[in-house]
Amino acid sequence: MLSRIIPVFTLSFFLFFAAANTAYAMHITEGILPFRWVITWFAVSVPFVGIGVYHVKRKKKKMPSYLPLVGMLGAAVFVFSCFPIPVIALNGMATSHPCGTGMSAVLLGPFVSVLVATIALLIQALFLAHGGLTTLGGNIFSMGILGSFSGYFAFKIAQRCKLPLFWCGFLAGMISDVFTYLGTSIELGLLVINTGGSFFKAAAEIFGVFMMTSQGILCIVEGVVVGFVLVFIYKRRPGILFHLGVVKDDTKPMQT
Amino acid sequence: MVILQIRNVQYQYYDGTHALRDVSLDIRRGEFLAILGPNGSGKTTLLKHFNGLLKPMKGEILLEQKSFKQYSSREIFQKVGIVFQDPNDQLFAPSVWEDVAFGPLNLGLSKDEIAYRVDDALSLVDMNLCANKTVDALSFGQKKRICIAGVLAMKPEILVLDEPTCGLDPAGVTSLMTLLKELNGKHGITIIMATNTVDLVPLYMNRLAIMYHGSILKAGTPEQVFSNIEEIRHACLELPQIAQLMQILRDEDHLPMDRLPLTVGEARKFLISRQHDNHSWPAIGLKYSC
Amino acid sequence: MVILQIRNVQYQYYDGTHALRDVSLDIRRGEFLAILGPNGSGKTTLLKHFNGLLKPMKGEILLEQKSFKQYSSREIFQKVGIVFQDPNDQLFAPSVWEDVAFGPLNLGLSKDEIAYRVDDALSLVDMNLCANKTVDALSFGQKKRICIAGVLAMKPEILVLDEPTCGLDPAGVTSLMTLLKELNGKHGITIIMATNTVDLVPLYMNRLAIMYHGSILKAGTPEQVFSNIEEIRHACLELPQIAQLMQILRDEDHLPMDRLPLTVGEARKFLISRQHDNHSWPAIGLKYSC
Amino acid sequence: MDFFHHTFSDVYARKNNWLTRIDVRVKLFYVISLLAINLWAKNIFIPLLFLSISFIVLFSIRTPLFAILRSMLIPISFAILILIVKGLHEGEKEWLSLSIVGYKMTFREEGLRSGLHTCSKVLGGISLVITFSFTTTISRLCAGLKWFYVPNTMIELLAFMYRYIFLLFDEVSTMWTAQKSRLGHASWGKMIKSSGVLCGLLIMRAFDRAERTYEAMYVRGYDGGSILTVNLSPWRKEDYASFIGMVFVAPMLVYTGNIYVW
Numbered sequence A: 001m002l003s004r005i006i007p008v009f010t011l012s013f014f015l016f017f018a019a020a021n022t023a024y025a026m027h028i029t030e031g032i033l034p035f036r037w038v039i040t041w042f043a044v045s046v047p048f049v050g051i052g053v054y055h056v057k058r059k060k061k062k063m064p065s066y067l068p069l070v071g072m073l074g075a076a077v078f079v080f081s082c083f084p085i086p087v088i089a090l091n092g093m094a095t096s097h098p099c100g101t102g103m104s105a106v107l108l109g110p111f112v113s114v115l116v117a118t119i120a121l122l123i124q125a126l127f128l129a130h131g132g133l134t135t136l137g138g139n140i141f142s143m144g145i146l147g148s149f150s151g152y153f154a155f156k157i158a159q160r161c162k163l164p165l166f167w168c169g170f171l172a173g174m175i176s177d178v179f180t181y182l183g184t185s186i187e188l189g190l191l192v193i194n195t196g197g198s199f200f201k202a203a204a205e206i207f208g209v210f211m212m213t214s215q216g217i218l219c220i221v222e223g224v225v226v227g228f229v230l231v232f233i234y235k236r237r238p239g240i241l242f243h244l245g246v247v248k249d250d251t252k253p254m255q256t
Numbered sequence B, C: 001m002v003i004l005q006i007r008n009v010q011y012q013y014y015d016g017t018h019a020l021r022d023v024s025l026d027i028r029r030g031e032f033l034a035i036l037g038p039n040g041s042g043k044t045t046l047l048k049h050f051n052g053l054l055k056p057m058k059g060e061i062l063l064e065q066k067s068f069k070q071y072s073s074r075e076i077f078q079k080v081g082i083v084f085q086d087p088n089d090q091l092f093a094p095s096v097w098e099d100v101a102f103g104p105l106n107l108g109l110s111k112d113e114i115a116y117r118v119d120d121a122l123s124l125v126d127m128n129l130c131a132n133k134t135v136d137a138l139s140f141g142q143k144k145r146i147c148i149a150g151v152l153a154m155k156p157e158i159l160v161l162d163e164p165t166c167g168l169d170p171a172g173v174t175s176l177m178t179l180l181k182e183l184n185g186k187h188g189i190t191i192i193m194a195t196n197t198v199d200l201v202p203l204y205m206n207r208l209a210i211m212y213h214g215s216i217l218k219a220g221t222p223e224q225v226f227s228n229i230e231e232i233r234h235a236c237l238e239l240p241q242i243a244q245l246m247q248i249l250r251d252e253d254h255l256p257m258d259r260l261p262l263t264v265g266e267a268r269k270f271l272i273s274r275q276h277d278n279h280s281w282p283a284i285g286l287k288y289s290c
Numbered sequence D: 001m002d003f004f005h006h007t008f009s010d011v012y013a014r015k016n017n018w019l020t021r022i023d024v025r026v027k028l029f030y031v032i033s034l035l036a037i038n039l040w041a042k043n044i045f046i047p048l049l050f051l052s053i054s055f056i057v058l059f060s061i062r063t064p065l066f067a068i069l070r071s072m073l074i075p076i077s078f079a080i081l082i083l084i085v086k087g088l089h090e091g092e093k094e095w096l097s098l099s100i101v102g103y104k105m106t107f108r109e110e111g112l113r114s115g116l117h118t119c120s121k122v123l124g125g126i127s128l129v130i131t132f133s134f135t136t137t138i139s140r141l142c143a144g145l146k147w148f149y150v151p152n153t154m155i156e157l158l159a160f161m162y163r164y165i166f167l168l169f170d171e172v173s174t175m176w177t178a179q180k181s182r183l184g185h186a187s188w189g190k191m192i193k194s195s196g197v198l199c200g201l202l203i204m205r206a207f208d209r210a211e212r213t214y215e216a217m218y219v220r221g222y223d224g225g226s227i228l229t230v231n232l233s234p235w236r237k238e239d240y241a242s243f244i245g246m247v248f249v250a251p252m253l254v255y256t257g258n259i260y261v262w
């Protein structure tokens, strides 16, 4: 049974992904999650978003320039997430779109990044019908929370290990992507529970399919781009990274 | 009467650039002052001092004879409104109305007062009809007007503009400058404007200051300042086109003039009046090489 | 000889804006063409067609008598170099040298050839000494020059510039325009430049086209185009200052002129020559003994 | 590249028609409760009813069909995917079997039914969301969200981000074309590298712009307070009427949705 299902499953996924643009599959569409999961995911996500709001609110009282900074960088990350990135995948050359959460987590910190991702998801849900309003909670969980925290911690750990900046960024970008897809797979996998299917099998299948089609390559490409971006900014305008607290200013130049 | 007095102001950016070396300037109530200067001479830096956005490292700034330090920053914002170069940086609210209301809102005014001021400001810049538009749907010149409205809604006594005409087409420049002239003349708002377009100055401003390398090279009426051509050239500037023509006629072709005509109108008057006093045409002034 | 031919090009943006309605224009090899027009008239949109960044919805563009479709985009980019308005949009690399080398590198040239081209391009724009500076340390005008060098390093035959003088001080404008004039004259590069500054046109360009509302209103030499004042005003433009003065003298004060002087030099010549033919002075004849 | 402006701009919502005139609070209330009913519905009629009503409503304000379809393309393809997957996996009763390149694919009836059910929910939900977003400008939305006690900071960020994505996007497209015209996208590797450079420039731009915008806000008295002047119009009679209308409609929908068809 299983041996027959997997290839068929994969093939159908594959056919679909070859036809439609894969990247969009990373958000769960409106109407797919049943009621209880909608509520569960909202319940999981709201505290994180709340903490993000609290962070921004507290910080902007102390430093009024923080709100425009978060808004502008959020907009930049949003625009970045709309870049068509060419990906060589099983189905040939395809363009895909990065998530951008890894980048925003590195630049803004995990909680604020969740907030920014929430807003981005809301905008996408409303204007692109990409994701949805009832599935917002689930999408915040996978892209916002898992993406931000995994990216952030990957970056911090890599930094602690004294990896070069490029690799820190690479890991942040790649791991946050992987976790985002993992989150989506888990959420979709959980759906089979009440129909009696095996959650782990389903989630693993979906995740496998994600990675086998262009998304696997996309994770790596996004990692490369994030790493590259950090190095680029560090070379040209290190002040920005110091200001955002991404890297420690251990040289202290030009203090006049 | 002097409304804003800049006294030996110096300013240095964090990276060590001496943006202002030693600037002293008096701005009189109700005047329309142009600040000219080459790129990087410190115009923007100076303008940012006028409302306390930057604090001078040395020297001080007096508003109505009182030092800036004696005012709260809110009082200064209310008295001095500043419009930066790029309108896109200044229009952040989703709709025009909300953007203009931003200033009055921060002043803590009542709702009615805010609505009144916004409508007033929008009608001053002739943009009432756009009140509900989103900011993205406006043209560059319209955005510029909304920026000015946003500042006017705070009822400033002094309006500071940084290169407001850059990027506008000639008709847009004329309409913006006419608006400023009207605000200056009818509503008595003191206007200070940094610009690179020398040709505008004799037409609209009654005083100008030339900045060079972080200090004021010269200040005075357009006639006074443009009379010294070497200095102008030295500051990487040019005379206005008309003045260039008249200056060549005066210096190369020896046409006597008591003062250099700077605008089309003045030049015309001069050239026509020349016809009447034929005796003063110099006979030798005919050798020219173009 | 016509190098670039635009035939009935139409272009519409996604939101339905008819940015180009019906544009036909011939650009001759070696000419210096100015494209004037009010904000939003479609200048930038047209320029982006010149190197295939935008594809016309109707009509076609011929480069050296062959349709754009027959070229690969690489060939077009090599023949037509484009410089956008904001230099910050175009300087990607950390240092000047690397930035200028970006184009040649992508052409797959050898190392020596790249180095040679970069040095050549930098010396053309007179920026050799800045080769090792970081881009951020440059002034606005210098950045502009580096942008041009970056394009020149690809050895284009046609150079397209979008409002290159906007935001520069008068000395910067003069030096940039002199540079362009030199590239045009000495090196035979065809230059097309969109601008809002009418005063520059008679001084540097030998042909201009006026755009209005998505189509070419008029094209020709400055004398031809500026002779019809109504049309110019209609297109939200102004005559150059000098031309304004002379036009008033002609129309209001009835000074007879066969053609309107547009530059300082021409106006001077005319005004001086007026002294000779006293008989044609309308008011009073001037007595002269020459 | 036009795609971006096209999809994210609220051009349709800026028009003046009976739907855009409805108070945003009423619309939000409707959308949320209808979405809930849509999710809960046990048959495909309710979602399809929502779908058709949305289309009729959108056509009544002359929304071009292609704009609707463009927005629905992704969800539709997602829905079809679910239909296929469920059809292949769930249930026993064979409905259709075909073989493609050696794989025997068997569609089963139960799976197709439940797939169709989910499919209809996707379409119904999406059409509701689209109807909402095609008739509500972002500033109205912000005002409405505020009334629903969404934190102020979040609304501010939403408005701010929405305002500046277009601007940054335009800057990026200019840089993109500048790169392209110097052959920065000649090969795949170069394209990746160029994307990195572009994104780095984008972040730098955003940072500088944030600073300048803050200065502009500061000189107009901003000190960390609110940046939005939310001006919701007061409740009108029609708004109350539509609110109460929902109270009558909802039970009917719930009743219909409860009919178990298969």
Ligand SMILES: Nc1ncnc2c1ncn2[C@@H]1O[C@H](COP(=O)(O)OP(=O)(O)OP(=O)(O)O)[C@@H](O)[C@H]1O
Binding pocket: B013, B014, B015, B017, B018, B019, B037, B038, B039, B040, B041, B042, B043, B044, B045, B046, C140
């Ligand atoms: N944020 C900054 N940090 C460091 N140096 C700066 C900064 N802003 C300006 N400068 C430097 O200070 C000097 C004065 O700059 P300013 O912007 O005041 O010139 P400006 O007269 O406004 O020029 P422009 O005509 O180009 O607008 C310049 O040399 C500039 O490089």
Ligand SMILES: Nc1ncnc2c1ncn2[C@@H]1O[C@H](COP(=O)(O)OP(=O)(O)OP(=O)(O)O)[C@@H](O)[C@H]1O
Binding pocket: B140, C013, C014, C015, C017, C018, C019, C037, C038, C039, C040, C041, C042, C043, C044, C045, C046, D005
């Ligand atoms: N990306 C775009 N999407 C939609 N409309 C656009 C876009 N770019 C320009 N337009 C519109 O197309 C028209 C022509 O614009 P264009 O930028 O070519 O004008 P321009 O002559 O360069 O103006 P300016 O002097 O302000 O630079 C304008 O009405 C403008 O609003």
Ligand SMILES: [Mg+2]
Binding pocket: B043, B044, B045, B162
């Ligand atoms: Mg400046």
Ligand SMILES: [Mg+2]
Binding pocket: C043, C044, C045, C162
């Ligand atoms: Mg333009």
